[in-house]
Amino acid sequence: MKKVYLLFTLLLSMMSATASFQSARATEFSHAKFDTLLKRHVADGKVNYKALKQDKLLDEYLSDLSRANPNALGSRDEKIAFWINAYNAYTLKLIVDNYPLKSIKDLSFLGTIVINSPWKKEFCNIGGKLYSLDAIEHDILRGEFGEEKIHFAVNCASESCPILRSEAYSPSKLKAQLEEQARTFLGDGVRNQMRWEGKTLYLSQIFNWYRGDFEKKSGSLEAYLAQFFTDEQKRWLAAGEVKIEFLDYDWSLNEQP
16 A cells, blocks of 8 residues: 555656646747837837837847747747737838838839749748748748638738737737737728628738638638628628629838828
């Protein structure tokens, strides 16, 4: 009986040590610098790139990202918030390093010929490994996590993008932040136009380009959209009575006047 008790005590001790080790491995990453930066230079989704270019805090935050270990973050929400912030921070870096310019597309197009897409350039240093913006968005946020609401959060520095928040994404607030981003994006009347009187929705190209992500989540684009509308509008969508068209995308820089 004594041997059984000792064995049981040893087992509990080992389990406790394992839990402590796993807990120690899970780390937190502070986005406070990025949060401060966004509050300083972003208002109503528009960025003061001229001032941002002079702010050393952006490079300090990117330096923190270069030393980070996102795999050691403890939860899914921590990881998603981390990668969204990383995407947005490196997009800002891309713009300020080439500022002034009229569009992010000025960095990749000469006439109609693509010469060097900014989204495919591997310049995002995360934990000592270089990523492209495309890799962060498509391989990690869409591929690894399958989170469709990131389409309302990652910002491509353009007028038709969902607005850049004046705060960093936070694990504790992530679900609420993404929900707010979705509702703001659909309801701003510029990026998406709801003409219910004619039962026609003029939607952002984002819903066209990434339609499969929204269909995977809800079965159809109409079913996905329905969660944001009234019961009557939901019935129209479910009955196939609503026509969907897609707006042209404005790639002009999201710069403060």
